[in-house]
């Protein structure tokens with residue numbers, strides 16, 4: 192999006208450019224970091240932290256430092272964190288699944304049982320901003336799911352510690368294993384382990400393009416939640432939308448990262464022109480205007496669509512992290528949205544309510560990955576396991592069919608494992 196003159200583009204010429212981390216340069220850089228950590232352990236982590244964070248930081252954060260950070264937090268922030276935590280916990284408790292138990296007609300019992308993961312690594316970003324809210328979003332669903340072992344990684348600031356508010360949030364939630372390490376090196380350490388950091392079964396949490404790329408790279412050796420990279424918002428607005436609200440919400444995501452994306456789709460040229468004017472006006476007063484401006488120049492757009500139907504089709508193709516519906520009857524359009532991380536309805540649900548307080552999770556898939564993955568939730572910290580119990584009668588009834596299938600696959604030992612019992616039962 193250009194900011195020096197009104198810039199509204201037609202739907203036909205809109206192509207959303209997103210940095211995926213797939214480009215050779217980022218991929219190679221991250222691959223080198225991951226290999227360095229695998230080969231060099233703690234020593235490599237310290238070296239990489241010096242390079243990318245510019246500090247010599249001890250890896251482990253002492254519980255006293257977390258408690259001190261919690262005590263030093265402004266009372267209203269402490270109160271807001273506690274209230275947000277309660278709301279997030281409530282919504283994630285409501286997501287706890289039920290086991291399935293099916294008693295079959297031949298006497299068998301078939302079960303699908305949910306089990307918490309044993310140990311997870313959670314990432315709270317900390318490069319361009321501090322994310323105590325992400326600590327809540329990462330940790331609470333894990334706790335609700337019943338995960339016993341949680342390791343939190345977040346990059347150190349100039350004092351060698353993760354941001355004080357991140358430490359305070361960890362203390363509030365009772366997380367006692369915190370590492371001052373960030374970026375791709377943190378993901379590699381959690382995936383493969385070092386002398387100090389024990390490897391985990393799954394890594395969750397958002398981060399910049401290096402974090403997101405490292406998660407892609409270690410996936411398979413450990414589980415990951417989703418590709419939760421630089422944030423994105425698409426606002427679908429009609430002529431009833433307030434241009435100042437639309438502009439404010441685009442800027443709210445643009446201020447995260449120069450790689451953030453912010454797009455408004457509307458069938459009203461007049462609305463888009465007014466949004467542009469509002470962006471220029473509001474941007475000038477932003478504390479992070481340099482980041483937001485760069486993000487808008489690279490990944491921002493005001494797109495004139497033929498109709499709101501077309502806007503929703505476009506949303507489904509883009510599969511953005513966040514969608515805001517600032518239209519008349521937003522529920523009508525919600526019903527047609529199939530691929531988005533999270534949707535915010537109406538003029539009084541700006542996306543930051545979800546970032547901080549509503550109780551929904553703000554760790555969400557970006558870069559089109561909402562086509563196949565979802566935002567973080569309680570189920571991400573659980574896995575399903577099936578169980579089957581046969582009686583002698585069940586086996587006797589099913590044996591001929593199992594044996595026939597085993598023979599069709601030429602797996603005679605399979606057949607015999609059933610036959611040996613059947614013969615004994617005769």
Ligand SMILES: NC(=O)c1ccc[n+]([C@@H]2O[C@H](COP(=O)([O-])OP(=O)(O)OC[C@H]3O[C@@H](n4cnc5c(N)ncnc54)[C@H](O)[C@@H]3O)[C@@H](O)[C@H]2O)c1
Nearest residue numbers: 316317318319346373374397398399419421422448554555
């Ligand atoms: N999708 C989501 O759910 C979600 C939620 C919250 C935040 N976010 C995103 O998280 C990101 C946070 O980014 P951030 O940068 O502030 O913090 P970050 O913690 O993700 O990244 C900081 C780390 O990046 C590494 N790094 C920086 N420059 C590097 C380079 N040139 N080469 C290799 N490594 C390098 C460093 O190790 C540093 O510690 C933003 O893009 C934000 O939009 C996304």
Ligand SMILES: N[C@H](CO)Cc1c[nH]c[nH+]1
Nearest residue numbers: 322324422546553554555
């Ligand atoms: N909008 C970000 C990605 O969903 C999350 C966040 C945290 N703090 C503020 N915003």
Ligand SMILES: [Zn+2]
Nearest residue numbers: 422443444546
């Ligand atoms: Zn945000």
